[in-house]
Amino acid sequence: MTAVEQEALKDLLLARIRDVPDYPKPGVLFKDITPLLADPVAFGGLTEALAELCVRHGATKVVGLEARGFILAAPAALRAGVGFVPVRKAGKLPGATLAQAYELEYGTAEIEVHAEDLAPGDRVMIIDDVLATGGTAEASLELIRRAGAGVAGLAVLLELGFLSGRDRVLPVLGEAPLEALITV
Template identity: 80%
Template sequence: MTDAAIQELLLSRIRDVADYPKPGVMFKDITPLLADPVAFTALTEALADVCVRTQATKIVGLEARGFILAAPVAVRAGLGFIPVRKAGKLPGATLSQAYELEYGTAEVEVHAEDLAAGDRVMIIDDVLATGGTAGASLELIRRAGAEVVGLTVLMELAFLGGRARLEPTLGGAPLEALITI
């Protein structure tokens, strides 16, 4: 399937939900895409191809919908899956990183032993919006001694400027979006 055909298929399975979660927001609902085995398989294979091409050795998925995408990609690519969670959800020793939200701060964590020097990590998430969670995850991965080989998302909401915020911190690693809106 060509890149254009994959994009068309994926876009046809993403539903717009007006005024969710608040008035004025057009929410991009990926649950119809996940429910369609042909579309979900095409998405998984496209993301796995990126991981193989970048010679990733581990895949990090960002909470929460990034888990849904990254876990089957890891299986398809034959790689390990590492979850980056919201603070307080992982047992044992963790590395944590705070980041700014529109009104306050949040924090993400990873198990301290899950990443190490020599790991080549692909970050996968469903949506790139402002880049806050992805930026914090980049920092966590590097603090663990691993190398970030890329950040790949299903959908980039370009009007929110996440790419411009993240590219200076990627250190030359590619930021790829299968769909840009």
């Protein structure tokens, strides 16, 4: 994708992301991607861009983070011709799982992946909708490495730069790239 095409896609995507003030609580400006998903041109362009990143960075699997990351990661994985693996909130996957706890603003949470879905030799691209504080991304990186897989990169639709998630995630990513299609 050329620089001009990237800029046009960024403009299209930004125009389809709705700001919802005071959701889910007062003082939060929620970034709603449902208008983007409802537009086949915008959603198709986003899927192509994410799939291109998967191919460029040599991914053999794509991990999508619950829940909106599933919506973006699954079609990108299909388009890139690689497998899709969901990372879910604790207790949502049947069978043997690997779990990773992480810190939230007020407490902790835990995510899981099926133990057999990632293996040594896999190169995994993590895809999510938003990089905010970086807690979920950091925990997913730990899960991938504990499964013995390598990290191809982390790709997000939108990075909320003012929350400094990049600073938290970059040391854990190591040499793997962090790709944000849009940073605000």
